[in-house]
Every structure is written in structure tokens, then in C-alpha cells.
Amino acid sequence: MYKKGDRIQHAEFGSGSVLSVTEEGKIKIMFDDNEVKQLALSHFRVNEDGGYKSQDSFPDFIQKTDDTKDFTHGLGWAIFYDDLDDLSTKIVPKAIRETTRSITWSSTHRPLYKLPKNTPKRVLLNWPRPRNGIKLVFGGKEEEDNPQLYSIYPFASDGIQHEIAIQKIVELEKHGEAHLEVLIEDQVQLTLFDSCYVDNRGAYGPEIPYQFILYGFAYNCKIIENPSDINSAYIEKIKGESAKKGMDVDQSKFEDLPGATALCSAEDGHPDDYYFIGTVGEVEKSTILDRNFLKARTNVAGVSVEDNWFDFDLDIYVSETDLNGRELIEGDTIEGELWLQGYLWQPGTSE
Known part of the structure; x- marks a missing residue:
């Protein structure tokens, strides 16, 4: 052609x-x-x-839903606030007064697709700082006289750039949130929570490469003292959760893993929740919402489209509270649950 x-x-x-x-x-x-x-x-x-x-029309690979159960963030707040009542009664009112506009890809670029005329207008704001904290989604210009808060969730900006292809979007349209089912580096199919979706939704199309910044928040994270002694229970958990996604993972697959690494759907979790085992590389200190974290560049592995293991690096934010004072260093192996997030860096390949 x-x-x-x-x-x-x-x-x-x-x-x-x-x-x-x-x-x-x-x-x-x-x-x-x-x-x-x-x-x-x-x-x-x-x-x-x-x-x-x-193409100048909004793509039809978006699945809209009114079901909020897969978009609840109760566990997502657990590593930031001990008492969720404080979030609603103290933090949210303060955040609303002091928010600033989010800076995203769409802040300096024209959208690639025209949104339907009936698309709800939403504004994405940050608190307390641009690089991490809380994102708030408010009603747009048509509600200036009485703006409504539609969504609130924690976020970070530092992560690792990966090339993805978006296969499907599950959108909670009213709230300006979405899960993206993606193929990472043409290898691993995962679902991530798009922290900047309401701003960047006009940029997404099927079969187009995108550069995304990926990272995750770890929950119930712990250090495995003897990675070589990973027992059969871990393996069975990984096999079972992978099987839920139609992946036939046999024992021999684990013999080729680069150390103790794995990434699979979390049991009874949301689509963007994962169980992970990873080998830690570089570690940096970070503070998010006045909580101390360690940003650990972690090697994880998922089952590839060829039904083999494909390993890649992911920045994982680990709460120092979870580690109970234990120092996290390069070479450690950690495991836990993971909320996988990402956001658009730019369309196209990295070339």
C-alpha cells in the first residue's frame, strides 16, 4: 500500500x-x-x-465500565496512611486547597485522536508536589461553579522507560481512571493502572508503540534471606496465578529464571495487582506523602508471549516500615504484592 x-x-x-x-x-x-x-x-x-x-477518531478498543470494584484503591493507601479516616477528613481537604496542575505529555502536545463530544471533561491535579504524592481528578469547565472530586490515588513519577503496545483499555469514564492491558517490549502481557489517563487519553490508539514510565508500589514486602531455597509453595503460587491467565507454566520454566524472579497476577487482586519476586539492583531513598520509601530497581520476570520467561527491570517503591528496619541492598531478593502503575512518556519507538 x-x-x-x-x-x-x-x-x-x-x-x-x-x-x-x-x-x-x-x-x-x-x-x-x-x-x-x-x-x-x-x-x-x-x-x-x-x-x-x-486516524483522527477515538479508537474503539476502549471498554467502558461502571463497575468500580476493580478501581478501588483501599489497599493502595495502606502504605501511606495508617488510618484511612485521616485521608478523608484531614488530607483530602488540605490537598484540594493546595493542588497544582499536573504536567503530562498532553500539556505540550496535541492529541492524536479526537475525543467524542460527550466525553466528560476532567482536570488532573497533583498534591503536594509535582513528582509524587496524590493525584486528584476534578470535574472540568462545565462544573466550574461547583467542581466535583471524582477520583484520588497515590502516584510517583520516577520509574523505568519501557516500550509498550496498548491492547485494550478498561475505562471508568466518569472518574477519569483506566486500566491498560499492554504488551511490554513485545514480550510480556500485563495490566497497569494509568496514573495520567484522564490527561493523555486522546493519545492512545491500537498497535501503536508508546514509551511509558513504569513503576510499582510494594505491599507486604519482605526480604528473602535465602533465595536459593525458594520452596515449592512459591513455585505453586506462581504457577497457579499464571494459569489463571491461560499460561501453562511447568516446573522446567523456573530452571531458566535469572535468579529468584517472577511476576504474576495477585490472588483475588485487581487487574493491576501482582505477586512478585525480584532481585534488587540500585537502591535510592525516597519520601512520598511524608513516608520513607526505598526505590529499588528490581529485576522481575513474566511469562512471555512465546510461553518463556522474559525478565526486565522495574522500579519498585518499598516502604521502610515493611522492612522493619532491615537495610535493603543490591543483591537482595524481595517478594510481596505490587500495584503496577505507569504513564505516557511519548508515542513512538525509542529510536
């Missing part, structure tokens, strides 16, 4: 000329500002005049 020299129009990058088309379904374009980008072929359609234009 596409050949060298074809003219092309993109909603964000403007006009350009096709340089080449790869066997992997990517198209390389020299835009008129001399910038070269490689994008997915599926991102373009043929106009009536024979030219090619990026």
Missing part, C-alpha cells in the same frame, strides 16, 4: 514523505521539518484523494 515518496499527513507531526516500510509493520517518515519518525502502519488510513492520514 505504501511506497517510498508517498505523501502522508499526521495529526500531531504534520506533513511528510514516506522513506521506507519495514516487514514489522512500521513506516519511516521524513516530516517537513526534517524530523524522521517510525510509526505503525495501522496508525494511518487512505483518504479519498489517495493520500494517507493518521
